[in-house]
Amino acid sequence: MKSLPVIFLGVFFTLAFSWTGVVLIPQQQFGALERQEADDGTMHPAPLSGLATQGLQVYLDLGCVYCHSHQVRRPGFGGDTEWGWGDRQSVARDYINQPVMVLGTMRTGPDLKNVGDRIPDAGWHYTHLYDSRLSHPDSIMPPYRFLFEKRKITGEPHPRALSGLGDQAPPEGYEIVPTRRADALVAFLLSQRLNYDLEEAQREF
Amino acid sequence: MSNSPSLTESIRPGADPHVAERARLGEIDESVRLPVLVFTIAALFWLMVGTLFGLLASFKFHNYEFFADAAWLSMGRIRTAHLNTVIYGWSTCAGIAVALWLMCRLSRTRMRHANILIVAAIFWNVGLTVGIYGILAGDMTSIEWLEIPGYATPLLFIAYACIGLWAIITFRFRTNSHVYVSQWYILAALLWFPWLYGTAQIMLIFEPVRGTVQSLVNWWFAHNVLGLWFTPLGLAAVYYFIPKVLGKPIHSYYLSILAFWTLALFYNWAGVHHLIGGPVPAWVISAGVVASVMMVIPVLITALNHHVTMVGSFGMLKWSPVLRFSVFAAMSYTAVSLQGSMMALRSVNEITSFTHFTVGHSHWGMYAWFTMAMFGALYYIMPRLLKREWPSATLIRVHFWAVALGVGTYIVALTIAGWIQGLYMTDPSRVDSFGDITSFTLPWLVVRSISGVMILIGHVAFVINVALILAAKPAKESAPTLFSETSDDLGKEAARS
Structure with a gap:
């Protein structure tokens, strides 16, 4: 322990050891997973649409991951399936079309890996983003009103103006319209579904 | 003072060995003063900013309308700005300041061309400012611990390269043959960090790997920043300051060698415990759980070594600020590490995750x-x-x-x-x-x-x-x-x- 080379080599090999184990071997093992063909010939998982990919960017820049995880653990481990967050666990293949991983480490709010299947109604997501307490009075999710525009109604009202805002409704003559970012985010949320089968997802552990 | 010097001896400066030694230490301190001060002041700036970001995020938890209409102050961004300012601003700058000072002191050599470190400090802080601005402005990556956007990180890397290189050069100029425990920890940390940071940047930001391999890289990196960057820097400080204030050597040099190499071997693998139950192969997670539990060995050895050094001197905690903070830290290290090993067990993790x-x-x-x-x-x-x-x-x-x-x-x-x-x-x-x-x-x-x-x-x-x-x-x-x-x-x- 008297010379730099000993420390240097020790430090190098310990880190190289874990990098090989934690990164390199898994990369060889499942870094190039392909989509899987179901019995009816469809390929799973389906690719993200252009709008949903933009929505992922909104998801990333707002940091949704810091309160919402994006993974369903296996039945019997941690209550994920009991909460109804998914009927099966999520597996590595479910994520291959997503450019950035947001598995998350916190559940201040519920898991979102299967949210598109759980709540397929786009309107619900818009109002929930605008003010989460309209659907969940106990929610502490901050309102994302800045994803919407308050406009004066001129002529016909906007076809996708938010309705059912209760006490959050805009004053007479105004309407709340989703921005492009809100549209993209909701498209991403709706694309998050675990409603298909993969062979490895059914395996018992 | 059993053998008091005579009157003439006592007024001749050269006769007191401490005078020469202190003059030398004074000269060494002088050479590294500016870089250490710059990093310390930067660290304190980020500490205050980070504390305010943290408080703001905390308030938003129980007051959801708090600054709700400002996108740049939204929950996800402000919480992330808090994490990145305290990690790369406060903790890293403070760690570098302490490491540079310790390296000069323990190598008994002055810092050469300290101006390079000032340039590095400017690069680091400019890079970080751009990065935090990027996070708040909506360019964050949402990859945990690597949220700073890709346009700011090369700046951080260049700054870091200068700092690491300069500290290692200082070690090469050491004038005493003994290498202190603190020096190994600092050297190891300085070598680990660029490999971790560089590898993670490339594999996640610039040429991302596919699918959940990203998550493995992510937690390999993020936990190792704790284990192989902050922990060694903190241990370097504690290993130096506790014996220093007590005026006695560390209990066992050999125990510290053992703790060092076991930490180097096990901490590396521990990060994947963040993915227990997640969509990655179970064998990697099992390896991570084993490594996390094995961390008990270096932690207990270190705790024992510090504790035996402290025995008989706990009374000094009453008056020495340095000792009180350092011992508080050392005890927390033991406790939090043991808690961490527990949390890596699948049965506990199921609840705490x-x-x-x-x-x-x-x-x-x-x-x-x-x-x-x-x-x-x-x-x-x-x-x-x-x-x-x-x-x-x-x-x-x-x-x-x-x-x-x-x-x-x-x-x-x-x-x-x-x-x-x-x-x-x-x-x-x-x-x-x-x-x-x-x-x-x-x-x-x-x-x-x-x-x-x-x-x-x-x-x-x-x-x-x-x-x-x-x-x-x-x-x-x-x-x-x-x-x-x-x-x-x-x-x-x-x-x-």
């Missing part, structure tokens, strides 16, 4: 352990660099008690709340709805905000004291500022050397 329990654990590690170690180190280093003593013992006392009680409250609140939250989440039949869990945690989150205010008070006291010591005039002769004026002279002597 995805809850505030983990948030409490991370603050126990980064604050009660690492940050307290840095405070202790800075209380020792600043007076020696500036050749004057801390102006106010009261401010040190306020600092210690505010942050110690603050972080203690923080940890207790989130540990209890997180555990119960985890029990509810594991078994939905215990509650009526998810909202019940949220409602249950709210009072505890209010307590967290209160503890945050306490920590802020402590930081303000520290910053005022630093401002005062920077503004004060150098003293001709001074004794260390201690908590209690009635300390025995033996202790004062030890603290001065």
Whole structure:
């Protein structure tokens, strides 16, 4: 322990050891997973649409991951399936079309890996983003009103103006319209579904 | 003083071996003063900014309308800005300041071409400012611990390369044959960090790997920043300052070698415990769980070594600020590491994962352990660099008690709340709805905000004291500022050397 080379080599090999184990071997093992063909010939998982990919960017820049995880653990481990967050666990293949991983480490709010299947109604997501307490009075999710525009109604009202805002409704003559970012985010949320089968997802552990 | 020198001997400076040694140390301190001061001041700036970001995020938990309409202050961004300012701003800058100073002192050599380090400090802080701005402006990556956008990170990397290289060059110029424990830890940290950071940047930001391999790279990196960057830097400080203040050597040099290499071997693999139950191969996770549990070995060895060194000297905690902060840090290191090994067990992780329990654990590690170690180190280093003593013992006392009680409250609140939250989440039949869990945690989150205010008070006291010591005039002769004026002279002597 008297010379730099000993420390240097020790430090190098310990880190190289874990990098090989934690990164390199898994990369060889499942870094190039392909989509899987179901019995009816469809390929799973389906690719993200252009709008949903933009929505992922909104998801990333707002940091949704810091309160919402994006993974369903296996039945019997941690209550994920009991909460109804998914009927099966999520597996590595479910994520291959997503450019950035947001598995998350916190559940201040519920898991979102299967949210598109759980709540397929786009309107619900818009109002929930605008003010989460309209659907969940106990929610502490901050309102994302800045994803919407308050406009004066001129002529016909906007076809996708938010309705059912209760006490959050805009004053007479105004309407709340989703921005492009809100549209993209909701498209991403709706694309998050675990409603298909993969062979490895059914395996018992 | 059994063999007192004669009168003529006593007034000849060369006769006192300590005079020559202190003059040499003074010269070494002088050579590294500016870079250490620049990094310390930058660290304190980020500490204050980070504390405010943290408080803001904490308030938003129980007051959802708080700055709700400002996108740049939204929950996800402000929480991330908090994490990145305290990690790359405060902790890294403070760690570098302490490491540079220790490296010069222990290598008994002056810092050569210290101006390069000033340039590096400017690069680092400009890069970080751009990065934090990027996070708030909406360019963050949402990859945990690597949220700073790709346009700022190369700047950080260049700055870091200069810093690491300069510290290693300093080690090459060492003039004494003995290599101290603290030096291995610093060298190891300096070599680990660029490999970790560079590899993670390439594999996640510039040429991302596919699918959940990203998550493995992510947690390999993020946990190793704790284990192979902050932990060695903190241990370097504690291994130096506890024996230094006590005026006695560390209990066992060989135990510290053993602890060093076992830490190097096991900590590496531990990060994947963040993915227990996740969509990655079970064998990697099992390896991570084993490594996490094996961490008990280096942690207990280190704890034993420090404890036996401290035995018989606990009374000195009453008056030495350096010792009190350092021992608080060392004890937290033991406790939080053992807790971490427990949390890596699948049965425990099932409950604690995805809850505030983990948030409490991370603050126990980064604050009660690492940050307290840095405070202790800075209380020792600043007076020696500036050749004057801390102006106010009261401010040190306020600092210690505010942050110690603050972080203690923080940890207790989130540990209890997180555990119960985890029990509810594991078994939905215990509650009526998810909202019940949220409602249950709210009072505890209010307590967290209160503890945050306490920590802020402590930081303000520290910053005022630093401002005062920077503004004060150098003293001709001074004794260390201690908590209690009635300390025995033996202790004062030890603290001065």
